[in-house]
Amino acid sequence: xxxxxxxxxxxxxxAFADTLVALAKDDPRIVAVCNDSVGSSNLGAFGKLxxxxxxxxxxxxxxxxxxxAGLANGGFIPFVSCASPFLTARALEQIxxxxxxxxxxxxxxxxxxxxxxxxxxxxxxxxxxxTLMRALSGMTILVPADPAQTEAAVRWAAQAGKxxxxxxxxxxxxxxxxxxxxxxxxxxECLREGKQxxxxxxGTLVSxxxxxxxxxxxxxxxxxxxxxxxxEPLDKEAVLAAARETGHIVTVEEAIxxxxxxxxxxxxxxxxxxxxxxxxxxxxxxxxxxxxFLLDHFGLNAEGxxxxxxxxxx
Amino acid sequence: MIDLxxxxxxxxxxVQAALLKDLAAEIRISVVEMIARAxxxxxxxxxxxxxxxxxxxxxxxxxxxxxxxxxxRDRFILSKGHCSAALYSVLARLEFFPAALLKTFMAxxxxxxxxxxxxKVPGVEANTGPLGHGLPxxxxxxxxxxxxxxxxxxxxxxxxxxxxxxxxxEAAMAASHRGLDNLVAVxxxxxxxxxxxTEETNRLEPLDEKWRSFGWDVVDINGxxxxxxxxxxxxxxxGRPRCxxxxxxxxxxxxxxxxxxxxHHKVPSPEQVTAALEELAAR
Numbered sequence: 001x002x003x004x005x006x007x008x009x010x011x012x013x014x015a016f017a018d019t020l021v022a023l024a025k026d027d028p029r030i031v032a033v034c035n036d037s038v039g040s041s042n043l044g045a046f047g048k049l050x051x052x053x054x055x056x057x058x059x060x061x062x063x064x065x066x067x068x069a070g071l072a073n074g075g076f077i078p079f080v081s082c083a084s085p086f087l088t089a090r091a092l093e094q095i096x097x098x099x100x101x102x103x104x105x106x107x108x109x110x111x112x113x114x115x116x117x118x119x120x121x122x123x124x125x126x127x128x129x130x131t132l133m134r135a136l137s138g139m140t141i142l143v144p145a146d147p148a149q150t151e152a153a154v155r156w157a158a159q160a161g162k163x164x165x166x167x168x169x170x171x172x173x174x175x176x177x178x179x180x181x182x183x184x185x186x187x188x189e190c191l192r193e194g195k196q197x198x199x200x201x202x203g204t205l206v207s208x209x210x211x212x213x214x215x216x217x218x219x220x221x222x223x224x225x226x227x228x229x230x231x232e233p234l235d236k237e238a239v240l241a242a243a244r245e246t247g248h249i250v251t252v253e254e255a256i257x258x259x260x261x262x263x264x265x266x267x268x269x270x271x272x273x274x275x276x277x278x279x280x281x282x283x284x285x286x287x288x289x290x291x292x293f294l295l296d297h298f299g300l301n302a303e304g305x306x307x308x309x310x311x312x313x314x
Numbered sequence: 315m316i317d318l319x320x321x322x323x324x325x326x327x328x329v330q331a332a333l334l335k336d337l338a339a340e341i342r343i344s345v346v347e348m349i350a351r352a353x354x355x356x357x358x359x360x361x362x363x364x365x366x367x368x369x370x371x372x373x374x375x376x377x378x379x380x381x382x383x384x385x386x387r388d389r390f391i392l393s394k395g396h397c398s399a400a401l402y403s404v405l406a407r408l409e410f411f412p413a414a415l416l417k418t419f420m421a422x423x424x425x426x427x428x429x430x431x432x433x434k435v436p437g438v439e440a441n442t443g444p445l446g447h448g449l450p451x452x453x454x455x456x457x458x459x460x461x462x463x464x465x466x467x468x469x470x471x472x473x474x475x476x477x478x479x480x481x482x483x484e485a486a487m488a489a490s491h492r493g494l495d496n497l498v499a500v501x502x503x504x505x506x507x508x509x510x511x512t513e514e515t516n517r518l519e520p521l522d523e524k525w526r527s528f529g530w531d532v533v534d535i536n537g538x539x540x541x542x543x544x545x546x547x548x549x550x551x552x553g554r555p556r557c558x559x560x561x562x563x564x565x566x567x568x569x570x571x572x573x574x575x576x577x578h579h580k581v582p583s584p585e586q587v588t589a590a591l592e593e594l595a596a597r
Binding site for chain 2: 031052053055057058060062063064065066067068069070071072073074075076078093094097098101102103
């Protein structure tokens with residue numbers, strides 16, 4: 001069997017943009033709002049087909065989010081598409097007041113999240129976005145792991161009628177969705193059964209979690225792998241089942257370890273079924289390097305995840 | 315009170331202005347009563363914005379209090395959300411909700427929070443409070459009407475001090491770039507912010523030139539003159555958004571509150587409440 005890491009990889013922005021175009025053809029309420037990010041959001045085709053419905057406010061993220069709330073007030077379904085750091089950090093108060101607290105159905109699409117801007121450095125990384133969005137009540141948080149999940153997330157968000165934040169990955173990933181699997185918001189997908197520990201991963205790191213599980217299996221260690229594509233609302237049942245049935249949990253995310261997926265899982269575990277855990281993620285602002293280099297640098301790869309599971313079981 | 319709106323609409327201009335003036339006095343009395351009961355509120359700004367809001371809601375906007383989410387309604391956004399007592403008083407007078415609710419202003423679990431919540435109060439369009447949020451939202455509303463090829467208009471009231479927030483100027487650029495002549499931004503130009511004058515804090519003047527240079531159609535009027543306000547709010551097919559700089563007096567209507575920075579959110583004593591109500595009733 002070839003490793004998942006040897007399979008073809010995809011940029012999820014393509015699935016995002018294609019799905020948005022497909023939806024917009026059928027629903028005139030769908031508009032795209034961006035901040036001079038037509039190219040980086042892959043919205044060129046959308047703009048050609050629906051020039052009036054591509055609203056580029058220029059480099060003005062606070063205005064961008066407020067405008068989206070106003071468009072939602074006027075009956076439109078705005079997909080705000082912007083590099084995740086500038087969306088979630090620069091416009092955080094607008095996201096809090098105009099979208100989350102006002103409960104306007106705005107879909108915030110954090111493009112190129114995590115460390116996918118690599119060498120451009122921490123100003124352009126968005127390791128904080130999951131933590132920031134988790135602090136806002138009423139915000140659904142989706143981190144699709146591959147193109148199929150990205151498409152499903154966009155389709156779900158368009159009809160959700162409530163605030164949604166989703167990461168749209170630039171870092172190329174293999175397909176991890178099981179053939180025919182349906183992405184259900186709020187439901188973790190079990191990609192691999194196992195008995196001794198569970199790796200709960202999200203986004204770019206799901207494929208690496210699977211590779212770690214393959215490696216561990218060769219060493220006789222049986223590990224469950226959950227793809228947690230919905231961070232909020234978290235699939236608490238799947239987390240508790242993992243704790244009770246496998247006794248050890250390792251979480252893995254391309255995000256700051258404080259307040260992200262690992263924290264969300266730990267909040268459930270410590271209050272209901274305490275078991276030993278390891279939280280893998282980005283520990284601090286990254287040094288210079290490509291996205292791939294930085295993931296390896298921080299041990300966010302099969303080797304690092306394998307080591308964490310073994311340490312936990314030792 | 316839809317009848318009252320119809321009566322105003324059917325009246326000649328000078329009668330309209332007189333009716334609006336009476337209504338504004340009622341609204342100010344309601345504000346005093348709410349703030350006296352809650353022992354909280356922003357009386358200075360409530361009073362400076364009362365004539366603007368009264369004119370819009372009773373004399374200008376296309377709204378239906380019985381159907382507050384009517385898709386073709388005109389939108390009103392109070393960017394200076396701390397002046398919620400004035401907004402709630404206007405909405406109650408129009409029967410968006412029962413006037414008895416005003417007695418719960420800022421009481422525990424009341425829908426009438428210190429800053430308005432659209433999910434709890436019919437007639438509120440956006441949960442404002444942090445400054446610099448209303449204009450971007452209003453720009454989005456105006457874009458929505460244009461995209462949908464509908465004729466409803468959007469009105470947003472901005473505090474003058476709030477113009478120190480940069481997000482307003484992001485939105486000001488976007489509105490003129492898109493030719494949103496279905497958008498009216500009203501600046502409540504009372505020249506005082508929380509702690510001091512706007513000009514000594516972070517100068518806004520020349521304010522009309524600022525808006526003009528951003529591509530807006532600007533008028534500068536007396537913000538307590540109902541006839542002037544009515545005229546300024548008439549639809550304009552200029553291809554440009556309109557900015558109404560409404561010269562106002564913070565605390566307008568009660569002599570000892572007028573034009574004093576400390577009355578931004580000072581609560582009147584029982585004696586001051588009596589004096590304020592007497593002065594307002596006499597006008």
